[in-house]
Amino acid sequence: xxxxxxxxxxxxxxxxxxxxxxxxxxxxxxxxxxxxxxxxxxxxxxxxxxxxxxxxxxxxxxxxxxxxxxxxxxxxxxxxxxxxxxxxxxxxxxxxxxxxxxxxxxxxxxxxxxxxxxxxxxxxxxxxxxxxxxxxxxxxxxxxxxxxxxxxxxxxxxxxxxxxxxxxxxxxxxx
Ligand SMILES: [Mg+2]
Numbered sequence: 001x002x003x004x005x006x007x008x009x010x011x012x013x014x015x016x017x018x019x020x021x022x023x024x025x026x027x028x029x030x031x032x033x034x035x036x037x038x039x040x041x042x043x044x045x046x047x048x049x050x051x052x053x054x055x056x057x058x059x060x061x062x063x064x065x066x067x068x069x070x071x072x073x074x075x076x077x078x079x080x081x082x083x084x085x086x087x088x089x090x091x092x093x094x095x096x097x098x099x100x101x102x103x104x105x106x107x108x109x110x111x112x113x114x115x116x117x118x119x120x121x122x123x124x125x126x127x128x129x130x131x132x133x134x135x136x137x138x139x140x141x142x143x144x145x146x147x148x149x150x151x152x153x154x155x156x157x158x159x160x161x162x163x164x165x166x167x168x169x170x171x172x173x174x175x
Contacts, residue, residue: 012141034111038122068111099131
């Protein structure tokens, strides 16, 4: 069998089906003290403005439990601002260039935690999970909530590579 250790940074610390499935106890158990959220296919329909059911209530719940929470997204600023408003005006970093680590560190600084206490919750292995793992944050992968409608020519091969990787590493049931 071919060793694929070079891809180990694509393996998330935890898998969940949906953001709203993650409990405060789960967050404590993984050692998280602050939360950074991806937008597309994690909290909102890709490239649109509709937030998934239950997400604003989930954000309120984790804030009440004492977790600072913000958005860390590769999307553009105006869109991030609109999604932020729908989530109670939580802070955001747009155009984050995930998987680059610099904005993972900035998010940890903004929320006053060590990078090892920051959990990034997102749906993409090559941006969210790789970025979080390489920065030293906690990585949580949720199942993409929706098909991408915009730029499918970009996403189809990307999702295919994710699926191949997950199957090869025994996570075929997470696709
Ligand atoms: Mg996403």
